[in-house]
Amino acid sequence: xxxxxxxxLTELAKGYLLAALALAALFFIFGVVREIDNLGEGSYRLYxxxxxVGMTSFNTLLELLPFVAFLGGLLALSNLARRQEMLVMxxxxxxxxxxxxASALASGSLALLALILGEWLAPPLYKEAELxxxxxxxxxxxxxxxxxxxxxxxxxxxxxxRLGAGKDPESVLILEFTPDGPLKRYxxxxxxxxxxxxxxxxxxxxxxxxxxxxxxxxxSPLQExxxxxxxxxxxxxxxxxxxxxxxxxxxxxxxxxxSLSQLSARVSALRADKLPADDAELLFWQRLLxxxxxxxxxxxxMPLIFGDLRSGNFGLRLAIGSxxxxxMWILGDLTGSVALLISAPAFLSAxxxxxxxxxxSWASIRYFGRRx
Numbered sequence: 001x002x003x004x005x006x007x008x009l010t011e012l013a014k015g016y017l018l019a020a021l022a023l024a025a026l027f028f029i030f031g032v033v034r035e036i037d038n039l040g041e042g043s044y045r046l047y048x049x050x051x052x053v054g055m056t057s058f059n060t061l062l063e064l065l066p067f068v069a070f071l072g073g074l075l076a077l078s079n080l081a082r083r084q085e086m087l088v089m090x091x092x093x094x095x096x097x098x099x100x101x102a103s104a105l106a107s108g109s110l111a112l113l114a115l116i117l118g119e120w121l122a123p124p125l126y127k128e129a130e131l132x133x134x135x136x137x138x139x140x141x142x143x144x145x146x147x148x149x150x151x152x153x154x155x156x157x158x159x160x161x162r163l164g165a166g167k168d169p170e171s172v173l174i175l176e177f178t179p180d181g182p183l184k185r186y187x188x189x190x191x192x193x194x195x196x197x198x199x200x201x202x203x204x205x206x207x208x209x210x211x212x213x214x215x216x217x218x219x220s221p222l223q224e225x226x227x228x229x230x231x232x233x234x235x236x237x238x239x240x241x242x243x244x245x246x247x248x249x250x251x252x253x254x255x256x257x258x259s260l261s262q263l264s265a266r267v268s269a270l271r272a273d274k275l276p277a278d279d280a281e282l283l284f285w286q287r288l289l290x291x292x293x294x295x296x297x298x299x300x301x302m303p304l305i306f307g308d309l310r311s312g313n314f315g316l317r318l319a320i321g322s323x324x325x326x327x328m329w330i331l332g333d334l335t336g337s338v339a340l341l342i343s344a345p346a347f348l349s350a351x352x353x354x355x356x357x358x359x360x361s362w363a364s365i366r367y368f369g370r371r372x
Contacts, residue, residue, distance in 0.1 A: 099302065103298050123257050192225075255283050260288060
């Protein structure tokens with residue numbers, strides 16, 4: 001039986017790989033087609049669009065992994081059925097426990113991949129792709145390495161070393177110059193809050209003003225600073241950018257560019273500031289529970305493994321199974337959208353589709369386990 005389990009694992013892994021490659025290629029083509037309307041803006045060209053879609057494909061794959069587990073399992077089982085191997089295994093008395101173990105191990109490896117993608121791989125690639133796309137479309141190709149951003153005014157420069165979870169700049173340096181060119185004043189602040197009026201509230205500020213007779217150093221826990229009305233973005237940062245049409249305002253990149261830990265920090269920061277956090281919280285729970293969804297979808301193929309293979313209706317059950325898998329995948333997206341509309345708890349909204357799939361998998365395993 002161990003040999004059969006290893007054989008099933010190998011076939012399932014092949015099915016997963018084929019499903020992932022097919023879906024990645026399909027969504028890559030769709031993505032490039034969507035980007036055609038943006039070609040010609042700034043220095044954005046077709047090869048930039050292909051690079052952008054390729055970089056964001058890891059985030060797309062993360063969202064598709066539950067369906068990859070289901071579709072890959074269907075592909076593997078259809079090949080086994082076509083070669084009559086499933087019938088031989090069933091006749092040899094393959095117990096359901098071995099099938100469940102093989103499917104759980106195979107889908108568990110995809111669940112581990114979902115964790116790796118969601119925390120360390122997909123978000124930084126998505127963030128880099130979005131940032132480069134924004135810079136290319138704006139006609140600027142400059143980028144601050146290591147994070148943060150620069151903003152330039154007529155006689156001043158502002159640099160934020162990084163941006164916190166709540167989108168507020170941290171480690172801020174502001175340089176103000178006289179019309180003749182010499183440095184007039186500088187501010188160093190531990191952080192800054194961007195107010196709705198467009199003013200910046202600098203926190204833990206150290207400022208120095210230069211004059212003919214020397215310089216004066218001042219320290220203050222809080223100081224307001226107002227940028228001029230005209231700014232030009234010099235470079236984007238690792239998290240956000242300053243828009244030209246809204247001086248002093250921060251325009252965040254999509255939430256998909258944040259890892260699990262960053263999403264958690266973003267939710268906490270937004271709640272502390274009493275700002276809406278529904279989108280960020282829902283995405284956090286969807287990312288966190290994604291591995292369970294992968295395993296649940298992987299186990300949903302159990303009826304195809306232990307159905308009555310002699311009845312000759314495997315093709316029909318394969319088609320029905322495909323429809324069920326697509327329906328379950330769509331259900332997850334619909335549940336999230338409805339949850340945002342009715343302000344349902346984010347955890348419940350993210351967990352409900354997985355719970356339904358898990359119950360369907362458990363029921364099928366129990367049913368066929370009594371028949372075997």
